[in-house]
Amino acid sequence: MTTLFISDLHLSADRPDITACFLRFMQQETQGIDALYVLGDLFEMWIGDDDDSPFHQQIKHAFKHVTDSGVPCYFIHGNRDFLIGKRFSRETGVTLLPEHSIVDLYGKPTLILHGDTLCTLDEGYQRYRKKVHNRFIQWLFFRLPLRYRQQIGDKMRSNSSETNQKKSQQIMDVTASEVERVMAESHVQQMIHGHTHRPDIHRIEVAGQPAERIVLGDWYDHGSVLVYRPEGYQLETRDFQSDCQ
Template identity: 60%
Template sequence: MTTLFIADLHLSILRPDITECFLTFMRDEASQAEALYVLGDLFEFWIGDDDNSPFHSSIKEAFMALTQAGVACYFIQGNRDFLLGKRFCKDTGITLLPETAVIDLYGVPTVILHGDTLCTMDEKYQEFRKTVHKPWLQAIFNRIPLFIRRKIVSHVQSKIRAQKQTKQMNIMDVTPQEVITVLENNHVIQMIHGHTHRPNIHQHSTMNGSATRIVLGDWYTQGSILVCTPNGNTLTTREF
């Protein structure tokens, strides 16, 4: 039995090497697993479920092939694909989870999330996140013609890249106390998340005892996969 976790692929038509690695992973590895969890930022940016470009259609087809083969597939929205919704799920057979979910991972209670909500020291980002997650604003955005949405997103991405260059590195990592709070509030001893692009396995002390936090890697220079079995968890990589 194997359960796989991935995050922060940032799939884009501009990076065919990442896409090729992902499609190979889906065909050769994920198809042999019990379940696949995607913990956000699958895409560089998802502007709406009505985007049926050939590139996005190829990604949907890979997920549909996986779910039709009987592999359970779950998705948590990230900060780049928070607009991914019910239509995408219908087209692919995946299950959309809330931003924080608790699962039983081979007997270990585990909280899973994208990870951006853990970075509470980045106050400007948290304000931005609160704004763009307002349902009424998302409803308005989804009614804007697709080509205009692309222009809006391109402008926003440019601003985000510029802001990152002036941010201190420490505020873009998780806040240790927030990690403890999430672990304790969910009564778990294990956490899996992405977002920070700093793959590692950390140990934390909580009121529930010792807890493990597994950080998934990004797919900028190589594929990054967390492989979980009843015997343990392993962070692995795949060459492009």
């Protein structure tokens, strides 16, 4: 009995090493598991389900192979791929979940999310997030030809990288009070998220009770997987060279 969690792969055709590691992970490690959860930023950028590039087809086929084998796969949108929609879900068999979802992990209610909504000190990003999640703005964006959306996506990615270099690590990390508030409102003592690229297990207190916040790692330098079983869990890495090629 095993459930796997991954996030922040930032897959793109520009990083074949990450792609190779991911594809090997999907082929070798998902067989017979209870579920796979992807907590956002699977892709470096997603501009619409109509982008049928060979690279995207390859990734979608990997998911379809897993879901066709009977393993359920779940996805929560990240800040880079929040435009993944119903067509992607149909073509992959992946179930799209709300941005804050509670799952039962072998008897333990657990709140799962991407994590960007917890970074409340980053007010500039939160304003940006509110705009791009506006349904009308998204409707207008999808009316544009694919090539224009690709240009806009590239520009947004470049601007994001430049802006983040100027921000302090504290601003880009989660706000402790927001973590406690969200967990208390959800009535859970365990949270799993990504986004910050700081894999760790934090022992905290929520509503006077011991709790834990598990942070998933990114896939920039190596693969990162949370392996969760009834007897316990562990954050593990996958080396690009030996494990994933």
